[in-house]
Amino acid sequence: MIEMVSEQLKGPDVWLGRDLQARDDWVVDLDEDDIAEIDAALAIVKSHGATIPFDRELFPLDRLRATIERVFDLVSNGYGVALLRGLPRERYTPADCELIYWGIGCHLGTAVSQSPRGDMIGYVRDEGVSMGDPNARGYKTAGELQFHCDQLPTDILGLFCVNDARSGGESHIVSALAIHNVIRDEHPELLPHLYEPINVDWRGDEPEGQPPWYRVPMFSVADGKITSRFTNRFFVRSTMRHGEDLAPTSEQWAALEFAHSVAERPEMRLTMTFRPGDMQFINNHTTLHGRSTFEDWDEPHRKRLLLRLWVAVDDARRRPLSPLLDERYHWVSVGGIPRRDVA
Structure with a gap:
């Protein structure tokens, strides 16, 4: 019997985007002394x-430690989202931005590998790929990204805006726990199917010796805490290229479709328009994130670029996870997605 929660969820991580949009206590501003300490650490x-x-x-940040702890608390124990704002991006080269973001991220936890290529920092930018490519990843396109979580090693997902787009590319965040409440209230018969493991396509990023898909429930529970593992429906659908028997059941698909339709409701989403220098951190277990389509600049040096970090949190400080997610412990112990030879 799969454990699930059928009660109404409450807490700071259960919110509607329209409510969070009207307040700013999830935004943490850097002051000149903070920036001076960052500059010293960079040096x-x-x-x-x-x-x-x-x-x-x-990368010592003694003065900034309290600010970073506030960000950590917002992400891990609060709303599940924080925006660190105020870094004067124009002072730094793109290479400096990488060093700064890595240094700050390391004070939140342990950054882990994001792909078989051993990427410790991911580059979120339009590389002209098409999602028609069976191994393409959405973050390498300029298209809309459906609401989803990132891979299992990630407790905290970070994005640093190096360059913004000419237009579009807004970041959207929703509370997965608020989605759980809506499903419970409007279609409770669908909720159990989201606690059942569903096959998801690795899209070419599978570790050595692993099948090209994995199984994971969209919701799971441990110590009364719910964790979300929602993925892009495209990744569920494309699993069938490896065998029709990997398809979700009709009940699972209906539940996925409804959950994503709830996430798309305007009142559910918190929207951020990134400024260069912004650092976004979100809880990869309690929120879903997506992105609107963007139009890029013509000049190569101005093109939209975000730096991505996957941060694993020390076991004593992270959210409890169901045994159904034990794979997370393994990937963290080996430093994230293991490197292998890829094209």
């Missing part, structure tokens, strides 16, 4: 000739 890293990955000790 230390560069004086050592260090490259990513480097340890947090090489």
Whole structure:
């Protein structure tokens, strides 16, 4: 019998986007002293000739520690979302931005590999790929991204805006727990099917020796805490290229479709328009994120670029996870998605 929660969920991580949009206590501003400390830490890293990955000790942030702890608390124990704003992006090269973001991220937890290529920082930009390619990833396109979570090693997902788009590309966040409440209230018969494991396509990123798909429930529970693992429906549908028997049941598909339709409701979403220098951090277990289509600049040096971090949180501080998600512990222990030879 799969454990599930049928009661109404309550807490700071259960919210409607329209309510969060009207307040600003999820935005954390950097002041000039904070920026001076970041500059000093950056100078230390560069004086050592260090490259990513480097340890947090090489990027000391004593004064900023309380601010970073506030960000951590907002993400892990609060709304599940925080925006760190105020870094003067124009002062820094793109390479400096990577060092700064890595350094700050390391003070939140342990950054892990995001792909078989060993990417410790992901580059979210339009690379001209098409989702018609069976191994394409949405973050390498300029198209809309459906609401989803990132892969299992990730407790905190981070994005740093190096360059914004000419237009569009807004970031959308929804509370997965608020979606759970809507499903419970409007279609309770669908909820159990979201606690059943569903096959999801790795889209070419499977670790060595693993099948090209994995199984995961969209909702699971541990110690009374619900975790969401919602994925893009495209990744569920494309699993069938590996065998028709991997298709979700009609009940699972209906539940997925309804859950995503709830996420798309205007009142559910918090929308952010990134400014260069913005750092967004979200809880990968309690929120879903998506993106609107964007139009890019013609000049190569101005094209939209976000840096992505996957941060694993120390076991003593992270959200409890169901045994159905034990795969998370394995990937974290080996440093994220293991490197392998890829095209």
